[in-house]
Amino acid sequence: MAKLVRGFRDIFEPQSKNFTQLENCAREVFSLYGFSELRLPTVEQKELFVKSTGETTDIVQKEMYAFEDAGHRQLAIRPEGTPGVVRAYLENNFVQQAPVQKFYYIGNMFRAERPQAGRYREFEQIGAEYIGNSAPAADAEVILMLKDIVAKFGAKNYTVKINSLGCDKCRPLYRQALIDFLSKEKDTLCENCQTRLEKNPLRVLDCKIDGERFKGRVPTMQLCPECQAHFDEVQRLLKGKINFEVDPMLVRGLDYYSRTVFEFQAGDASQNAIAAGGRYDTLVKNMGGPATPAIGWAMGAERVILSRGDVEIAKPKSVYFVSMDKACNEAAFNLMQAVRAAGVRTEGGLFDKNIKGQMKQADRCGASYAVIIGSDELAAREVTLKDLQTGNQQKISFDTLPNEVKKLV
Numbered sequence: 001m002a003k004l005v006r007g008f009r010d011i012f013e014p015q016s017k018n019f020t021q022l023e024n025c026a027r028e029v030f031s032l033y034g035f036s037e038l039r040l041p042t043v044e045q046k047e048l049f050v051k052s053t054g055e056t057t058d059i060v061q062k063e064m065y066a067f068e069d070a071g072h073r074q075l076a077i078r079p080e081g082t083p084g085v086v087r088a089y090l091e092n093n094f095v096q097q098a099p100v101q102k103f104y105y106i107g108n109m110f111r112a113e114r115p116q117a118g119r120y121r122e123f124e125q126i127g128a129e130y131i132g133n134s135a136p137a138a139d140a141e142v143i144l145m146l147k148d149i150v151a152k153f154g155a156k157n158y159t160v161k162i163n164s165l166g167c168d169k170c171r172p173l174y175r176q177a178l179i180d181f182l183s184k185e186k187d188t189l190c191e192n193c194q195t196r197l198e199k200n201p202l203r204v205l206d207c208k209i210d211g212e213r214f215k216g217r218v219p220t221m222q223l224c225p226e227c228q229a230h231f232d233e234v235q236r237l238l239k240g241k242i243n244f245e246v247d248p249m250l251v252r253g254l255d256y257y258s259r260t261v262f263e264f265q266a267g268d269a270s271q272n273a274i275a276a277g278g279r280y281d282t283l284v285k286n287m288g289g290p291a292t293p294a295i296g297w298a299m300g301a302e303r304v305i306l307s308r309g310d311v312e313i314a315k316p317k318s319v320y321f322v323s324m325d326k327a328c329n330e331a332a333f334n335l336m337q338a339v340r341a342a343g344v345r346t347e348g349g350l351f352d353k354n355i356k357g358q359m360k361q362a363d364r365c366g367a368s369y370a371v372i373i374g375s376d377e378l379a380a381r382e383v384t385l386k387d388l389q390t391g392n393q394q395k396i397s398f399d400t401l402p403n404e405v406k407k408l409v
């Protein structure tokens, strides 16, 4: 028998309803903030992620589903949405026509990580990218928008951490200070961090082993006056509107960030970020466009759902059509369509089964009523409507059935 691929999932109801609910909350809030939907392709040039997500990141080094297609093109199934958004922004020439753009996207991302609770190889991200606004107000706006979505959905147990990674002026100094400090500890670093030290020393702070060890001891970022003023203003705008904590150890695992970065974290497991993002003021330029500031985030839908927990989503009431005789099938079928047209959830149509089999299915569906049509009913142009809870029955004419059931369910 065919088997599911490890790290991938089938998601049935009622679990799948959580996703719809979260997506609906997000769409409502995105609309309030003036964000418009961008539907991105799932496959991009591999190069796009190597250059933007970052050559030294875990995502590109170990987790990306990259392949060569029949035309010898080097492609990748998207591990994240931001590079695709920037590519689309540049390729469609928004730079010239309308450089300030607020996009959102909802889609599945793919990373070959080790599967565990809250970490999947295919997962859904709901993301937002605000391109063309360098003001701290944009940072505060996207963070509060994220909070509004999570709150609307009903997830409560999370903390918000923010930090500033500075800019091309102040970060290199910090990078060097970090290299100087960590070089003295080189022999004690884990295998991964030994490599990070050379290529991406900030990532050591993010390491589950070494990051914890150096907490409080590592040099902290000294922001240049412009970056400090920006970060202060972001905090001022957020104060009183959201609880947050400045965490100097928050560095994020992607290469394109500058200035403000943030995470919404739930619980204390390693895969605890339910959503994360930050500024990427140099990415548009690095990808061949003019210098254009930008900020955004993405939430992991599965993790937001996990952090809230399932809530009971009431199954809509329905009616179930039973035909007792081959001669009644067509009338039953036509009535089913009429009842649906009246806006009532309608099931049935298992007309090859005997009555017992059909009634059993009505039960399995959790239908509130069975609509039964036999030859007597057909002759009188009426149906028997049976309340499946009480067993009470009544006759209703074909013509009035849609309206009558609409009143009942």
Ligand code: HAM
Pocket (backbone or CB within 6 Å): 079, 080, 081, 082, 111, 113, 118, 119, 120, 121, 122, 123, 125, 127, 128, 129, 254, 273, 274, 275, 276, 277, 278, 280, 295, 296, 297, 298, 299, 300, 301, 302, 303
């Ligand atoms: P990221 O931190 O790589 O950032 O992912 C964002 C969120 O996606 C994470 O906080 C997490 O909730 C979810 N996520 C990531 N990997 C998995 C996984 N394997 N299973 C389940 N959920 C996962 C980005 O992707 C950036 N593009 C965010 C961004 C947008 N920054 C600026 N704009």
